[in-house]
Amino acid sequence: MQPVPMTMAQKILAAHADRPSVQVGELIDVRADMVLANDITAPLAIIEFAKLGVDRVFDQDRIALVPDHFAPNKDIKSAEQCKLMREFAKQYGIRNYFEVGRMGIEHALLPEQGLVLPGDVVVGADSHTCTYGAVGAFATGMGSTDIAVAMATGRAWMRVPATTRFVFHGELQPLVGGKDLILYTIGLIGVEGARYQAMEFVGPAIDTLSMDGRLTMANMAIEAGAKAGLFHVDATTEAYVQPRAKRPYQAYASDPDAEYDRVIEIDASQIEPQVSFPHLPSNAKGLSQVGDVRIDQAVIGSCTNGRWSDLVQAAEVLRGRQVHPDVRCIIIPGTQAIYLRAVQEGLAQVFVEAGAVFSTPTCGPCLGGYMGVLAAGERCISTTNRNFVGRMGHVDSEVYLAGPAIAAASAVLGRIGGPAEL
Amino acid sequence: MANSKQMHRYGDHTDTEISGRVWKYGDNIDTDAIVPARHLNVSDPQELAAHCMEDWDPSFAKGVRAGDIIVAGANFGCGSSREHAPVAIKASGISCVIAATFARIFFRNAINIGLPILECPEAAAIQQGETVDVDLAAGTIHRVATGEVFQSTAYPPFMLELINAGGLIEYTRRRLHPEQSNG
């Protein structure tokens, strides 16, 4: 019998449903290779888990619990939430619990630790779980109740998504990276342009994109409403994954004749650095179209752009320069390993000498938690992924999304701009 | 259960006929609008309900009455995975959310926690303050002011099973401990 042509999303899901093939739109029950929750979503999941009447988790090695959102604890209530998660991890012997001082922002941490691998199904109680599509995993965000059930059974229900394929042609302009490609793409298709779908990123411009750039792109698939954002496994992926993996993995590739909902061809050589205006990630504009936008704060970090190469880009801009007197610049590495490297290689010094804050890993300001909450009327340029109303503070504050080089240059300029203007 | 009931939705566990006053919202209502992240340091439904829609519509939490209905445009519940969003809506007394379309994670969260939701693009014409009668079992939405009746999108059988079990936890519990359930 001829095998049915499938996308990589279908192939991974079929393998995890123990079936030869699955069809788009089918509801299936799949095995999960990794189950994730954080200090905000785990407490609800733990409450629901208790109702299931089980006395253990499905696998102590395949659950990751990360206190990153409001940790190090921002207030007493957050401390209670973190405590609940910590005690749960202890009680059930969960090995991938990452304590403050050893943690990172979950979606920077899990790939770095080799906990998410090509061909995996990963379910996480966090919408940016889709980040792991960068290593060729089918990874998707769910709610706490889903994760409670997944912690108990190692399984989750899913609808097999259709796939839209994005083909990026041409060579990238200087300063253009994964963030610009994904903001441009979301600008093109809108915040529900890929609702319920898998986005698949391919083409010559993707082949040359670094792992960090791919992680940034996959991270924001959810901002187009997608269930997953997928990259094929190539030499770049192998070089990243092989030294980290502690268990076997398998790469899946879309068949050449697989069926796509849409195929969108993009000339990436025409894309300039992007800035998404309030209050939707889809309000993307090229840097040359931004005009005079004064800023009060610049945030460089998060699960979108808190990786090593992001900090290097920011440091290149800030080296020997000063943050504008009217701006607070807050730089947050994604993980402890990145933090340490930034200290060892002198980036921490560059940031502090430039007059920026350089902090331990946390989500902090990304979701208006702490460490840089905005007052009414304030504007922030941020390398994070959401600029919804009130996302980083007061409902009358504004968030502009961009990549690290633009955010760093804007911090120096006091308005949104690029390194060329310095 | 009669066979005909199996075809419908929200068959067994809720009062299937609802009449309520409408809170009307537009497209892309995100989960930061439904529950701002600064309130996610708690898990208690009532505390979350006190802040429901706070940044988007400060009159909501004060004015909402048990049984009221939210009607919204496209992509309702987009953004984060926080289950706190449907939990807050449910605890605020809202009996049902009707939207042109729902964001994926919100949709599954609502089903999982037993907050009735109906997808119906035509219903987006309904205005703030109108009264609508909803028959959850039949999936129909009756706009009292005009007499129009809209039909919402039907659920696949598996989701009906979840809904009729009263949510994912109860559904899973019955599968894990078949000896404890009586049907």
Ligand code: SF4
């Ligand atoms: S950094 Fe921001 S987007 Fe990423 S997990 Fe934390 S809060 Fe969510």
